[in-house]
Amino acid sequence: MLNIGPRIYLATLLASVTVARAAEPSPIGMALIPDGVYHPFFLAQNDLKDVPVKGFWLDIVPVTNGDFLAFVRANAQWRRSQVKRIFADDAYLKNWMDDLDPGTNAPAHAPVAFVSWFAAKACAQWKGKRLPTAAEWEYAASAGPTRKDGENDAGFKRQVLEWYSKPAPARLPPVGTTRANFWGIHDLHGLVWEWVADFNTAMVTGDARGDTGLNRQLFCGAGAQGARDVENYPAFMRYGFRSSLRADYCIHNLGFRCAKDL
Amino acid sequence: MMPRTNILGAALALLIAGAGNAAEARPASCCAPTALSATTNFTDKSLYQSDSKWMTDTGKRIKLGELKGKVQVVAMFFANCQYACPIIVNDMKRIEAALSADQRANIGFTLVSFDTKRDTPAALAAYRLAHALPANHWTLLHGEPDDLLELAALLGAQFKEDANGQFAHSNVITVLNAQGEIVYQQLGLNQGIMETVRILRQLAAK
Secondary structure, eight states: OTTHHHHHHHHHHHHHHHHHHHTSOOOTTEEEEOSEEEOOSBOOTTSOSSEEEOOEEEESSOOBHHHHHHHHHHOGGGSTTTOOGGGSOTTTTTTSSBTTBOOTTSOTTSBOOSOOHHHHHHHHHHTTOBOOOHHHHHHHHTOOSSOSOGGGOHHHHHHHHHHHTSOOOSSOOOTTOSOOOTTSOOOTTTTOEEOOTTGGGSOOOTTOOOSTHHHHHHHSGGGGGGBSOTTOHHHHHHHHHHHTOOTTOOOTTEEOOOEEEO | OOOHHHHHGGGGSOOOOOOOOOOOOOOOSOOOOOSSOSOOSSOTTBGGGOOOEEEETTSOEEEGGGGTTSEEEEEEEOTTOSSHHHHHHHHHHHHHHTSOHHHHTTEEEEEEESOTTTOOHHHHHHHHHHTTOOTTTEEEEEEOHHHHHHHHHHHTOOEEEOTTSOEEEOOEEEEEOTTSBEEEEEESSSOOSHHHHHHHHHHHHO
16 A cells, blocks of 8 residues: 555656646647658659658648638738739639628638738748648648548548549638548648648659659659559649649639648 | 649639628737738839848848849759759850850849758858859859748749759749849750840840
């Protein structure tokens, strides 16, 4: 019986440690993605096979029209009529009614789209956040609803593929309606494509001979030899999509969400 | 680069007006200043709108806007490059050599390194010396990763570091007019410099 005291003490200590960790304030609307390893889908000859991803916070849902309205209210230079052309093409916020009125085509709780990389980056920065890297995004998005290794969940893979095969609806549905993944994150698949911080490092040819090699490597049959999982069509599409973007593009089904360092 | 229209496919589906539930916007969570300032003297399409910060090989901190006033020939590179960068830099030197002294007085050459770790201002100074890049026409810039991503985005260039510390990258030489707007891009290696030279002569004559 002499041992009980220390045991209880130890248990209390452990419990308090656990509580202290759990009590770490999580930023509102964000979930923790713990340390992990991202297995790049596409490997050039000299690429790292496994990229360690440090733990980070990720927005649970994409940035909405409502969120973005608050941003443009506070930052006049990002309003549709005032944005500099170098930072956003002429489709910028094209589904909004007016500078400060998203209107009925861009409901407050639907994800913001028609935003350029520059605008997404500035908005994230204004919120005290940043855009996730491609490695972070892909790592978070590889989790299925019940397990972190979604690649081993046939049902999850099928659902993702189904979404990729459907065109985006003219009016985007609200955020947060798709099932949360293992980390509690919604809409990584099934709503909009999302900007990442380093979209322009997504794909270049291993030998740097020119830009056109990109698409050849990706889309020609032989190019598939560089792919980790040739049946992972959604990853092919995401990589192809990212490498086709320019930072000023504003597209109807391309939005963003923010990340934050721990 | 794949034409945008291929990707968009369904983009033409126009937005249908309908009953919306445009609710009140949620208030801002916080208010960090944005990177890009609203009041600048630069044109709408000027790269000099960028707020990114750089350091020259002489250790001077600058913003891109300080390059305003001269036509600029810009390329991204890294000093340890074994393959493409020497060709790019050599192309730029050939371009410089093809210009008259008068034209050169109005044209700057700017190299920006991808390699934030190794290409310190001192390493760039050594590169300048090794490649005999004249101090009065050539600017060599070191930057932070975020700023490099942004500049690459502005130039439409892609780059990626591989496991060996080499960078795969687009091969682009960009001509900016005195306002910092892209007027021409020489894409790929060994494309010949004459079109670039022709455009520079025109711009320098203005």
